[in-house]
Each structure stands twice: as structure tokens, then as C-alpha cells.
Amino acid sequence: MFETTSALTAIDVNTGRFTGRRGLADTLLTTNLEAAAAIAAQVRLRNLSGLIVVDFIDLEASEHRDAVYQALVAALARDRARTTVLPVSALGLLEMTRQRLRPSLEESLTEACPACRGRGRVAAVRVAACDLLRQLAAEAREFPGCRLTVSASPEVLNLIRTEDRGFLGRLETDHRISLDFIEVPGAAGQRFDITRELQAGGKKV
Missing domain, CATH: 3.30.110 (Translation Initiation Factor IF3)
Structure with missing residues (x-):
């Protein structure tokens, strides 16, 4: 240990x-x-x-x-x-x-937790963003044509909407999905949530 x-x-x-x-x-x-x-x-x-x-x-x-x-x-x-x-x-x-x-591996992959004033560690913004993008890609492949709503910290959303804009665009085009983003200030541990709405004939199902 x-x-x-x-x-x-x-x-x-x-x-x-x-x-x-x-x-x-x-x-x-x-x-x-x-x-x-x-x-x-x-x-x-x-x-x-x-x-x-x-x-x-x-x-x-x-x-x-x-x-x-x-x-x-x-x-x-x-x-x-x-x-x-x-x-x-x-x-x-x-x-x-x-x-x-x-820097140590922990320092590279995490950052000081703002909620406990640095006594704990949370995932770094880039690490959380990569996790989010992987899950978005998996959802898009499994449920083409759906609407995905992402709730995450402003830091994570700003990062993927700027540096990963091309990747998000390809997901929307290749899998015919729609992406919505909701900023959640102070999201604990850079956590995120993805909700899915399946649509048939323009109606939610």
C-alpha cells in the first residue's frame, strides 16, 4: 500500500x-x-x-x-x-x-481538491475530459441518432468545446447525434453526467 x-x-x-x-x-x-x-x-x-x-x-x-x-x-x-x-x-x-x-504520476493525473482546500486530490481537468469524451463516443456508437446532454464543470466543458471541438463535430456527424451541455460549477472531483434521449419520428422515447 x-x-x-x-x-x-x-x-x-x-x-x-x-x-x-x-x-x-x-x-x-x-x-x-x-x-x-x-x-x-x-x-x-x-x-x-x-x-x-x-x-x-x-x-x-x-x-x-x-x-x-x-x-x-x-x-x-x-x-x-x-x-x-x-x-x-x-x-x-x-x-x-x-x-x-x-512530477509524480499522482501530480500529473490529479489536482488539489477545491472542496477540501487541497487536503485531497481529484482528477485533473484533462483526465476528466478524456474520460468524458470516451464515454460520449461509446454512447454515440451504441445509440446513433440520440440526444446526449452532458452535465460537467465549466472547466471540463470549456476544454472539450475548444480543444476537442473537431472530435465532437465528428461524433455529431458520423452518428447523427445532438449534444447539449450544462455547466455545473463546483462539480465534485471533476465528475460528469450524461443523460440520453432516444428519438423516433422527432419525438422523445
């Missing part, structure tokens, strides 16, 4: 349902070694940076803790960003820092 705050990123490792066949110590070591490889990959994919604290499952044997530490160091060797990794403590905690090369 990954949890990012303004101060650090916390990563929690647990065994899940895996119990192993050779005893608890082997199970914990195997789980932590697998987690070390997965953490290195996720750190790169998510573009995490700054202080990162990993809560590995407690290992009593110092050689097991060292094996997990070495596994993580080896897995991070291919990372272009500079990393500093400290050994696993007796409590199972490992601290590391990673150079910031570009």
Missing part, C-alpha cells in the same frame, strides 16, 4: 494470503524480497521522490534484513534518478530518498 503526504511517501508490506511451506521465517523473507522488487518498479512508474519509508514485515534474523536491503538496492540500480537507501532496521523500517526528475 502506498500513501503519499506532503512530508513523505509511506509504503506498507503485508503477507496477504501467502503462508509458504517452510515456516514463518521463510514466508516473511520471500514476501519481503518480492516486495522489494515490486517497490523499486512502482517507485519508478509513479515517479516518487523525496523521503520514502518502507514498512517491511518484521524479520528477526539480521541476515534476512540485509538480504532484503541488498535486493532493493539491486532493483534500484537501473533507476536514472539518484537514490540513497538505508538498511532495514530491527523494526522492519527502511528509509530511502529519491531524486525528483519530474
